Amino acid sequence: MKRKGIEIIDLSVEELISDLNKALAAEAIAAYRYKILSKIASGVNSLHIAEMFEDMSDEEWGHVGLFMERIVQLEGEPILNTSDWEKHSYSTHKDIPKDPTDIQKMVRDSLETEREAIEFYNNLYHKTQHADPVTAQMVVKILADEIEDEDKLLRLLGG
Numbered sequence: 001m002k003r004k005g006i007e008i009i010d011l012s013v014e015e016l017i018s019d020l021n022k023a024l025a026a027e028a029i030a031a032y033r034y035k036i037l038s039k040i041a042s043g044v045n046s047l048h049i050a051e052m053f054e055d056m057s058d059e060e061w062g063h064v065g066l067f068m069e070r071i072v073q074l075e076g077e078p079i080l081n082t083s084d085w086e087k088h089s090y091s092t093h094k095d096i097p098k099d100p101t102d103i104q105k106m107v108r109d110s111l112e113t114e115r116e117a118i119e120f121y122n123n124l125y126h127k128t129q130h131a132d133p134v135t136a137q138m139v140v141k142i143l144a145d146e147i148e149d150e151d152k153l154l155r156l157l158g159g
Contacts, residue, residue, distance in 0.1 A: 006074060010131040017076035019124055020135070023142075024067040025079055025089035026120070030113055031060035036096055037110075043101035049156070053106075056149055063142050070135060090120045104157075111153040117146040 006013060034057035041050045068078040079088055086093055094109040121143040128136040 003073075003075065005134065008132075009074075011127065013074055013076075016128070016132060016135065017071055017074055019127070020067050020071050020074075020076070021079050021088050022090040023120065023124070024064055024071070025085040025087075026091040026117065027060045027063040027067065028079075028082070028085050029089055029091065029093070030117070031057045031064060033094065033096065033113075034060060034110070037106050040096070040100040041103060041106060043103060046101075046103060049103055049107070052152060052156075053110075056110075059145055059149075063145070066138055066142065070138060073134075091116045107153050107156050111150065111157070114146050114150040114153060118143065118150060121146060 009016065034053045038050045038053035038057060041053065071078045079085065091113055094113060097105045097109075099105075121139050125136055125139045125143060128139065
């Protein structure tokens, strides 16, 4: 017997699960990257920025959990191997700067990642807003978090 919560979805559930796994992968990569940045950032004002990256990492891990939960609700399978994250992610890979004092690069690369997230989640919201209100509602909250992160990063760059 199919779940009623799946029956009411007016789009391909397989495609939706694929999109959610793309989001899961991108968020996991971002969370891991932010965690590393929070540990290596050094130089003037680095403590504040390291704390910000730590908070962003925690937020992104929370998003990973939300995507996993929604995929399971849809009777799908979340990405099981961390080695598959990069292959499935909607986001482009950003190397960690070799220079731990290059805070500008850390922030610029992070800004690019947040903007990719905003674009992906905006598209996913439009795709689901009338077809899957549960996913749409979840995506709106995550989109708001990503927009807030973009704002923090822009402020650091003086923009």
